Amino acid sequence: MKDNILKRLENLEKAVSFDMVSGIGFDSHRFNPAKKDIILGGVKIPYHKGIDSHSDGDALYHALTDAIFGAAALNDIGDYFPDSDPSHKNLDSSIFLLAALRMAEKENIFLTSIDIIIILEKPSLSPFKQAIKENIARLCGLDLKNVGLKAKTNESLGFIGRGEGLAVIVSVLGKRMRRAAIS
Ligand code: MG
DSSP: OHHHHHHHHHHHHHHHOEEEEEEEEEEEEEEETTSOOEEETTEEEOOSSEEOOSSOOOHHHHHHHHHHHHHTTOOOHHHHSOTTOGGGTTOOTHHHHHHHHHHHHHTTEEEEEEEEEEEOSSSOOGGGHHHHHHHHHHHHTOOGGGEEEEEEOOTTOHHHHTTSEEEEEEEEEEEEEOOOOOO
16 A cells, blocks of 8 residues: 555656756848838837848747747757748748747647847837737746846947847747656
8 A cells, every 4th residue: 555655656756757948049130121110029019121031020939939949859940930831921920939839848848938138229129028028928828927038239230230130039948747657
C-alpha cells in the first residue's frame, strides 16, 4: 500500500516536472513611403510611411513567432510561412503567432514570459506601448506583468537611424512539460 502511494507520488511529480526553455527572435523591415501606418504587435501606429512586406509587416509578431519556434527547437518562420506563398499576402501576422503557439504546445512548450525591444527612430511608440503589451499578453495567454516592452532609437545610426526601417528583438522563456503517465 505504502509502496503504491509512493509510486503514484513519484509518477505525479514526473507528470508536473518541466525543463526551462528559452528562445530569441529578430526581425527587421524596410519602410515603404508608398504605404501608410505601421503595425506592431497588432496595434496600428499612424505614420506617413508604411512597412514593406508580403504580409502586414508586423515585425514584432514575426520576431515573437521566431522566438517561440526557437524555444520549441523548431524551424524558423520562413520555413513554415514562406513569402512565396500568395495566401500570405497582406495577411494579419497574428495568424503566424497563433500557429507558433499551437505548434509549441504540441511540443509541450508553454510560455511563461516575453521581453521585447523595438528599435526605430520615429515615430514615438510611447502612446501605443500599453496597447501592444495588452495585445501580446492576451494572445499568448500571459499575465501583463510577464510581458516586457521597450522601445528605443538607434541614436541616428545605420538604416534605422536614417529612418529607412525598424527592427524588433524578442526573448521568451517557457516550460517544456515532461510527459509521464499517471498510474
Ligand atoms: Mg518579417
